[in-house]
Structure formats: C-alpha cells, structure tokens
Amino acid sequence: MAEVEFDTEGVKKRFAYINRKAPYGSIYALEILEMIMISAAFEQHAIIAFVDDGVYQLKKGQNAKVLGMKNFSPTYGILQMEKEDADEDEDIDMEWRIVVEEESMTARGLTADDLVIDVEVLPSVELADLLDAQEVVLSA
Amino acid sequence: MSTENKMLHTVNKSPFERNALDSCLRLAKKGSSILLIEDAVYAALANTAVAEKISSRMDDFSFFVLGPDVETRGLSETPLIEGVSVVDYGDFVDMAAAHSAVNSWL
Numbered sequence: 001m002a003e004v005e006f007d008t009e010g011v012k013k014r015f016a017y018i019n020r021k022a023p024y025g026s027i028y029a030l031e032i033l034e035m036i037m038i039s040a041a042f043e044q045h046a047i048i049a050f051v052d053d054g055v056y057q058l059k060k061g062q063n064a065k066v067l068g069m070k071n072f073s074p075t076y077g078i079l080q081m082e083k084e085d086a087d088e089d090e091d092i093d094m095e096w097r098i099v100v101e102e103e104s105m106t107a108r109g110l111t112a113d114d115l116v117i118d119v120e121v122l123p124s125v126e127l128a129d130l131l132d133a134q135e136v137v138l139s140a
Numbered sequence: 141m142s143t144e145n146k147m148l149h150t151v152n153k154s155p156f157e158r159n160a161l162d163s164c165l166r167l168a169k170k171g172s173s174i175l176l177i178e179d180a181v182y183a184a185l186a187n188t189a190v191a192e193k194i195s196s197r198m199d200d201f202s203f204f205v206l207g208p209d210v211e212t213r214g215l216s217e218t219p220l221i222e223g224v225s226v227v228d229y230g231d232f233v234d235m236a237a238a239h240s241a242v243n244s245w246l
Contacts, residue, residue: 018243020163028246052163103166124166132147132169137243 012093015039016047016134019054023072024064028140029057030072035138037075040082043094047130048079050119051101055108058100058115073116080117101127146171148239152178152246155190160245165197173239175204175232176224184210186219198223206232 017036021028039046050058057076064071079098086094100119105111112121122130131137149168153160161183164174176184183194184205194203203224210216210226220226227235236242 016243018167020246051167052159101167128167128169131167131243132172135241137147137241139244140246 012044013136014045014047014134016049016131016137018131018137018139019048019050019057020052021140022053022056023062024067024069029054032138032140033057033072033075033079036079037082040079040094043086043092045095047097047099047134049099049101049127049131051104051127053104053108055100055104055110055115058117058119059110060114060116062116076117097130099127099130143173143235143238144240146173146239148172148235148242149174150242150244151176151180151183152244154179155183155193161190161193164243164245165193165201168201168243170200173202173204173235175206175227175235177206177209177232181205181209181213181215184220184224185215186221191221194224195221204231204235 017032019029019032023029036046036048057073059073062071062073083096083098086092086096098117098119100112100115100121102121102123105121112119147169149164149172151161151164151174155161157179161176161180168174182188183190184203185191203221204227205220205224207226207228210220
C-alpha cells in the first residue's frame with residue numbers, strides 16, 4: 001500500500017468544542033475533554049463552550065470516588081492553565097475562550113460561583129455568533 | 141443561494157425525547173441550514189405537538205430532512221411541515237461540502 005503523508009506542519013484552525021452532556025452518565029464529557037487537551041498540544045485556536053447539561057461538567061465539589069470512577073473535574077483546571085499560558089506567553093500562538101451559555105446555567109439554578117474555573121458567561125445570541133465564526137465544530 | 145459562508149447543522153435526535161433540536165435552534169446563527177436526520181426526522185412532520193418549533197422559524201433558517209430516514213420510518217405519506225425540503229444522501233454530501241462547516245447536534 002502506498003504510504004500517505006499528510007503535511008500538517010503549521011496548520012492552524014479555529015475549533016469550537018460544544019460540551020452538552022453531563023459528566024459520568026456517559027463518556028461524552030471525558031472524550032471531548034481529551035480532544036481539547038490534544039488540540040492544546042497542537043496549539044490550535046479554540047472556543048470551548050459549555051451548553052445544556054454540559055454546564056454540570058464544571059460544577060464544584062465533584063467526588064466520583066464514591067462510584068469508583070475517576071473524578072476528571074480537576075482537568076478543567078488544566079484547561080484554564082493552558083488558556084492562561086497561551087494568553088500570557090507571546091511565543092504561544094493559540095487563542096482560547098472558555099464560555100458558558102447563560103441560559104443553560106441559569107436554567108439549572110447555577111451561577112459562575114458554582115463552577116470550578118473562571119469562565120465567560122455569554123447569552124445564547126452572542127454564543128451563536130461566536131460558534132458560527134469557527135472553522136471546525138465538534139459537539140458532544 | 142450561496143451557502144459557502146453558512147454553517148450546516150445536523151440534528152439526529154427525536155424532539156420528543158431529547159433537547160438537541162431546541163439547542164440547535166437556540167445556538168445556530170440565523171441564516172444557517174438545518175438538516176434533520178435519523179430520529180430527528182420526526183421533527184419535520186406536520187401536525188405534531190412540536191411542529192411549531194420549526195414552522196415558527198422558517199424566516200430564520202433553511203430546513204431540510206433526509207428522505208431515506210423518512211421512508212425507513214414509514215413516514216413517506218405523512219405530511220411534512222410546509223417549507224421543509226426533502227434531500228437524499230447525494231444532496232447531503234453536496235451540502236456538507238458547500239457549507240463553511242458542519243455542526244452535528246448529538
């Protein structure tokens with residue numbers, strides 16, 4: 001079989017990750033989180049949005065040990081560190097925004113203080129414009 | 141109508157069971173195309189309890205439904221919401237290629 005080579009050197013795209021599922025009940029939240037970490041390794045731009053039950057991924061105080069599962073909520077702290085590193089280090093060409101949809105958050109009785117990381121809270125109309133401007137959209 | 145600057149949104153969940161269609165309608169930018177596939181084809185039917193979700197947004201979006209998924213479910217003779225266009229798999233491919241990006245609401 002012929003060897004196929006992909007020239008991906010320097011390829012940079014604007015990604016949107018739309019997190020819509022609650023953690024632990026299904027594998028979606030953990031899988032999309034891993035995708036986001038990989039895109040950080042490749043210095044890709046990203047809008048990381050939490051919508052619908054995806055907001056519950058960021059709820060403070062998670063303890064999955066009682067179920068014998070891995071508590072992956074500390075990983076969101078790593079996301080925030082990646083974003084801050086990219087914001088502060090001019091050698092890193094990576095622009096990230098971590099956004100929570102206001103309507104989804106308030107519908108669940110949550111405020112930004114209930115979340116494990118600092119986020120931008122945007123109403124759906126503004127989030128719609130932001131998502132529409134990205135080149136690749138991955139939703140789960 | 142040019143679609144190269146517009147996003148194609150696909151929805152594949154029944155509107156009676158899940159909120160994927162609601163979220164799509166709330167977070168898609170006006171002018172986008174929305175293609176209903178798999179169990180989301182039930183959202184394209186006229187005279188249901190949820191038909192207004194789509195019929196009330198005809199000015200905001202272009203709506204499509206995947207014909208093979210309609211026929212599979214025994215709905216070929218069931219009236220669709222006025223303004224929803226039926227497409228086939230070839231059209232689906234063309235639409236995916238012609239839009240700026242595809243957003244799958246799972």
